[in-house]
Structures are given as C-alpha cells and as structure tokens.
Amino acid sequence: MTIDLHAHSTASDGTTPPSELPRLAAEAGLTVLALTDHDTFAGLAAATAASDIEIVPGVEISCRLDDAEVHLLGLFVDPLFAPLAAELELIRTDRERRAVRMVERCRELGAPISLARVREIAAGAPLGRPHIAAALAAVGITDAFTADWIADGGRADVPKHVLSTVDAIALVRAAGGVAVLAHPRSVKRRASVSDSQLAALASAGLAGIEADHPEQAPDVRARLREVAAGLGLLATGSSDFHGDRKPVRLGECTTSPEVLAALRSAVSVS
Numbered sequence: 001m002t003i004d005l006h007a008h009s010t011a012s013d014g015t016t017p018p019s020e021l022p023r024l025a026a027e028a029g030l031t032v033l034a035l036t037d038h039d040t041f042a043g044l045a046a047a048t049a050a051s052d053i054e055i056v057p058g059v060e061i062s063c064r065l066d067d068a069e070v071h072l073l074g075l076f077v078d079p080l081f082a083p084l085a086a087e088l089e090l091i092r093t094d095r096e097r098r099a100v101r102m103v104e105r106c107r108e109l110g111a112p113i114s115l116a117r118v119r120e121i122a123a124g125a126p127l128g129r130p131h132i133a134a135a136l137a138a139v140g141i142t143d144a145f146t147a148d149w150i151a152d153g154g155r156a157d158v159p160k161h162v163l164s165t166v167d168a169i170a171l172v173r174a175a176g177g178v179a180v181l182a183h184p185r186s187v188k189r190r191a192s193v194s195d196s197q198l199a200a201l202a203s204a205g206l207a208g209i210e211a212d213h214p215e216q217a218p219d220v221r222a223r224l225r226e227v228a229a230g231l232g233l234l235a236t237g238s239s240d241f242h243g244d245r246k247p248v249r250l251g252e253c254t255t256s257p258e259v260l261a262a263l264r265s266a267v268s269v270s
Helices: 021-027 044-049 082-108 115-122 129-138 165-174 195-203 218-231 257-269
Strands: 003-007 032-035 054-065 068-075 178-181 208-212 234-237
Touching (some): 003 021, 003 234, 021 032, 054 082, 054 165, 115 129, 165 195, 195 218
Parallel strands (some): 178 208
Antiparallel strands (some): 054 068
C-alpha cells in the first residue's frame, strides 16, 4: 500500500478537480488518498465516484492554538454529521466576509485588484488567501504572504472565525473520525507547535501528527517522530498536494500501512 493522507482539490484551494485526483493518485502509485479540502466536503462525492483507489473522507480545519493558527486534519469523519457540517459552514461564511474585506484593504493600500477577479481565480471554490495572492501576483505583487500584504497580522490581513484546536479535536471525534495535526513545524508557518503544546493536544484526544511533510526538513521530521512516540501519537506522512499551486507531487511524503491501520483502529474507539 502507498498512502497519502493530505490532498486538496478545486473544492478549496487546489487546482485539480476532485474527479481528477484519484486518477492522478493512481498514476503516482498511490492506493489510498485522503481528500482534505479546507473546511469543506464539497469534493468528496466526485472524488469517491471517480475512484478505483480508496478515498479517505477528510477535511482540514483552521484552528487557533494559543495565539497562532494551526491546521487540523479530520480523517475518516462522517461528512453528514450535523454539528461538524454547521461549524464548517460558519467557517466558510466567515471566510467570504474576510476575503471581501481583505480585497478592500489591498485596494486601499494601492493594489489594483478586484473582488470579481478573485472570484474568477477561485472558480467557485470558497474564497481564500491563495486566491487573493494570485490576483496580487497578476498585477505584479509577488510577495503577497508578507507583513506588507496578507500574511497573518499583515497590513491587509483580517481576523477570521476559528475554533480552538481542542474544540476541533472534540468535534472530529464526535463525527466518528480521528484528528491529526497538520505540518506542525512547517517552515512556511508563522509559528511552530512546541513539544508542550503537542502534549496538551494529545491529552485532549489528538491521534497523530503529520511528521513527514514537504515543508519540514529531515531533522524536523525525525524529531516529530520522536515526540509522537513519546506521547503515544501516530506519525503520518502526506504531500499536502495542491496541484499547480505548490511544487509538490502526490505521494511525495507517505504514511505507512501500519500507521493507517492504527488510525482505523483509533476511529473505532474515538
């Protein structure tokens, strides 16, 4: 088995339609792929219907951990679980409000972009910062994810509705799934998750951490596996595939069959 537990489609901020992802995954040699679009299950039906490989139902939830944003993967969740669906709808609605205001702020700062262009780039997906960044790049502003523009706390950033990570873990478990913390020490994130924070999340029901990820160096991956072992957490590996939006291949990092089996077992007791 070759397993990738973190991938995105055009249902959120990827560039590959969900119906095409299974074919690309099979061509990459994968036998199991988790579709984990941001705060939505909108692509799951199309991906499952088109697939000859196993599609794990998943979602990536934006959460607040102390004073930083982190991302939580909910795997094997029931997409029809009403409390989770309602929370994701609230997050998506607030994302729209936030994106509209961020475009306004960019314009106030002199960037000649429009909400119509951002919607065109999003092509029906929930609006997000990558779509605004693409609109900025099209007018020559290539440093969008900086303090000058739309980085967390940047001049054009706007706060958004987020769950606490502990509450998100509880919601994933209530939806019949398991919670895995995505890229906890990515070089592209504003803050890394400390050992003590991981310990607190483990006590709150976290099942695993994404140790092998393209944005985490080999020594960081090794340290995360050590921390996971010490806390009784599972260490997963994933590509975090976004299609053409990131230079990452499906299956670039993978999860072992043993860890996948342990995640399935954790579902039954969550």
